[in-house]
Amino acid sequence: PRTAAVIPAAGRGVRLGPGAPKALRALSGTPMLIHAVRAMANSRAVSLVVVVAPKDGAAEVKNLLDEHALPERTDFLVVPGGETRQESVRLGLAALPADITAVLVHDAARPLVPVDTVDAVVEAVRDGAPAVVPALPLADTVKEVEPAEKGEPEPVVATPARARLRAVQTPQGFDRATLVRAHDTITASGEGATDCAGMVEQLGVRVVVVPGHEEAFKVTRPLDLVLAEAVLARRRA
Numbered sequence: 001p002r003t004a005a006v007i008p009a010a011g012r013g014v015r016l017g018p019g020a021p022k023a024l025r026a027l028s029g030t031p032m033l034i035h036a037v038r039a040m041a042n043s044r045a046v047s048l049v050v051v052v053a054p055k056d057g058a059a060e061v062k063n064l065l066d067e068h069a070l071p072e073r074t075d076f077l078v079v080p081g082g083e084t085r086q087e088s089v090r091l092g093l094a095a096l097p098a099d100i101t102a103v104l105v106h107d108a109a110r111p112l113v114p115v116d117t118v119d120a121v122v123e124a125v126r127d128g129a130p131a132v133v134p135a136l137p138l139a140d141t142v143k144e145v146e147p148a149e150k151g152e153p154e155p156v157v158a159t160p161a162r163a164r165l166r167a168v169q170t171p172q173g174f175d176r177a178t179l180v181r182a183h184d185t186i187t188a189s190g191e192g193a194t195d196c197a198g199m200v201e202q203l204g205v206r207v208v209v210v211p212g213h214e215e216a217f218k219v220t221r222p223l224d225l226v227l228a229e230a231v232l233a234r235r236r237a
């Protein structure tokens with residue numbers, strides 16, 4: 001089986017503060033996206049990486065990939081992204097060659113996922129799971145709230161039992177045909193699906209969890225940049 005990784009990297013990263021698109025911001029001097037591409041290419045199972053670039057940034061991303069040393073055995077493709085993550089992933093899937101049978105979808109915003117986590121996801125897909133997500137138990141208790149008018153307090157609706165909740169990460173792994181069917185069947189609403197596995201669940205297909213990793217956290221807010229730099233410094237030590 002041939003496995004490809006699709007990396008949606010077309011988000012603006014508004015929550016990180018003003019600046020370049022999030023995937024192009026530097027971590028230890030190297031763009032976050034390059035870290036994420038390497039994290040996928042480090043897995044021997046991944047033979048192709050498809051980067052979904054900001055709509056007007058495909059040429060810039062192509063240049064970045066050419067500039068940075070990446071493993072010889074991995075091929076790269078760059079395609080322009082869409083308005084939502086869901087649309088960006090769909091555009092990435094549309095660029096896959098016919099012989100790809102398994103797909104990883106990995107956020108550019110999770111640059112530090114260890115290769116063992118990537119391999120565990122690939123292995124579960126190769127063992128026959130149509131959809132696999134890496135996940136961790138939660139530290140925080142989670143409440144569901146009712147959206148309120150701006151400035152008004154939000155009433156709590158429910159408190160799901162924390163022991164049954166998981167925070168899901170990427171890469172998420174899929175049998176290609178299953179993920180494509182989900183994208184063809186499930187129509188986007190609002191900001192679109194923030195998680196591919198959720199779309200597969202809506203098809204009624206079973207999604208399974210493998211252990212995630214604390215270094216696979218998503219770089220979203222300014223404090224996450226501090227943490228990411230610290231993880232990289234520890235790796236170099």
Ligand code: C5P
Pocket residue numbers: 007008009010011012022023052081082083084085086088089106107108109110194218220
């Ligand atoms: O915004 P969020 O952190 O959930 O984005 C997750 C991933 O989806 C990021 O890597 C981001 O670049 C990507 N994305 C995208 N196209 C969009 C919005 C987000 O590729 N329109």
